[in-house]
Amino acid sequence: MRNIVVDLGKNSYPIYIEEGLLNHASDYILKDYPDRRIMIISDDNVYPLYGDILERQFAEKTFCTHFVLPHGETTKNFQSLPKIYEAMLDAKISRSDLVIALGGGVIGDLAGFAAASFLRGVNLIQIPTSLLAQVDSSVGGKVAVDLPQGKNLVGAFYHPKMVLIDPSVLNSLSDHFLKDGMGEVIKYGCIKDASLFKKLESFTSYDDLKTELTDIIARCVDIKREVVEHDQFDKGERMLLNFGHTLAHTIEQYYHYERESHGEAVGIGMYQISLLAEAKGLTKPGCAKRILDVLTKYELPVTCGLPLSNLTEAITLDKKNLNHHLNIILLKDIGDSYIYPTDAAFFDQPGLSV
Template identity: 60%
Template sequence: MDLMVSLKENSYPIYIESGILNHADKYIKQIFQGNKIMIISDDQVYGYYGKQLTDLLSKDYLVDHVIVEHGEQSKRFDILPSLYKALLNFKLTRTDLIIALGGGVIGDLAGFVAATFLRGIKFVQIPTSLLAQVDSSVGGKVAVDLPEGKNLVGAFYHPKMVLIDPLTLKTLPERFIYDGMAEVIKYGCIKDKKLFDKLNSYQDFNDLYQDIDQIIYRCVDIKRDVVEKDQFDFGDRLVLNFGHTLGHALEQYYHYQKYSHGEAVSIGMVQLTKIAEEHNLSPQGLHLQIQELCQKYHLPVVSNVETEKLIDAISLDKKNINKKLSLILLKDIGDSYVYQSDYSLIKAKDRI
């Protein structure tokens, strides 16, 4: 299965195929004829797939790697100098290539490094987590975190290619399968009732896995469509942030220790829809449908954090435009809209 993200000179292909990692070199050759490749990965993922990828690519290129600790803490701004130093030691030039091998953290981090080192180096995304495969590897958003909040230093910088191998999900800890399912559920909520209903029809993730290629394809296709219409996140693309305003605030409140990204987004989707219902901005009972589906895939739906404690983090949200908070609400499952609000809507609820 393959797709093309059509953005004129920033266009790139996405390939989805079980086992594609075994012949990644054939695909890399299509877009890169240079000399050196630096693989950026984490200490878990590299152990599973790093040697295999290095051996494949070493037939045609000089290959090195730099490994960071797994987890959100490696997306810190202050980790960047050590990565740049590794690239300099390898004598990477503007005609070389960076490969992001890992989940969403690695994709964001390696993408930001590629965007900024020597003012931009080609890079390829090889996402190995469900969250990265269905969401973060596509769309060109790359970033690192500051202590004050998530993704506050970043760029729009598109990969030259995305290679998605669903077999890598076999080595993913169960918690992070469900973490990725939050983003899959999000796509059903904002754009595709059929997808939402399909997710409801499976007994569990093992049952769903038989259709994983098609589910990844559908999520990526929705994101492709939205990104093509709105590359820089001021209009249509905002709907991709459903659940993220509260989710990012929760992640930051707990210093990225308690909730994974998907877990926080799950809480955000359910609680924001509940708030919207209380103000007659969404139909009654909608949050219960989302809640039931999230719980089916073992995701939390409430945090009980006092709303007041999240306001500082929400105020730094990048979706604040012209002093208004752009909240993504639902008219129904599969039908989303952007609602401009101040903080009063969220503050009306004591706890999230």
């Protein structure tokens, strides 16, 4: 068992990481929140695998029901919210009750935004079931929905009351979802931990990686904890977590979230922005090649074949646009990242494809 506490004063919360934790998750939840009505929000991929395992633990102890949504990024929109609110009303969920987000990043963001906005805030617990959600999106309190113009453009900072991470649920995932999560794992090595990056370089296969996956998840979570504690509202150091995301979000949007997954798009974004930065003398030569090699090792794409000019309009809507300046994240070297103030002209490279 690993117990990491995100220290945010009155918004502090624990993160528990343990193999098999899902089988006794109610021990943690009911200890701190007895006699609460519970709404589990999940999707049609995850709930059939783990919903009953979780819901049965609350039987005869408290009221628990569930609401299941279609899987996929296209579900994370305003049209889904009234359906969730209606289910919560039908279940008589009050502000003192609990919403449990059981799923990957889409469910965590969507259920989290519903919890943040219903009755001006219902207690939220995150139980992430994808590698990407376990290492990244379930921690830090960002919840959101997408707009047609871009990803996560409407959202809130709404921290969970706890996060329960069971690495053993990853055994049921297809290789695609493991690879998707590796995009974010590699990001953490790039921005904050050269030794983690070297470890990822040293593995010869996914089988090697899986032997240390719990430790790797814990390390990524601890990096995010440290960054969030320093910058809860994403106006300074926390922006470092967005390395690769300026291009990634525009790639996802361009293909209507139907081609590259988030982790794949982040991989492309990290490599391509490092190439641009090296050409401008802003990143140590050779970093892009190391990123290319590690992405290739974990079977992640490094290009999407789009002219860069096709993405520049969406880049101007990026949430990292503050005071009409675009703050992009670059590397000085592997493990050493920084915020570089610029504007969309940074990406003005006629004829260049990414």
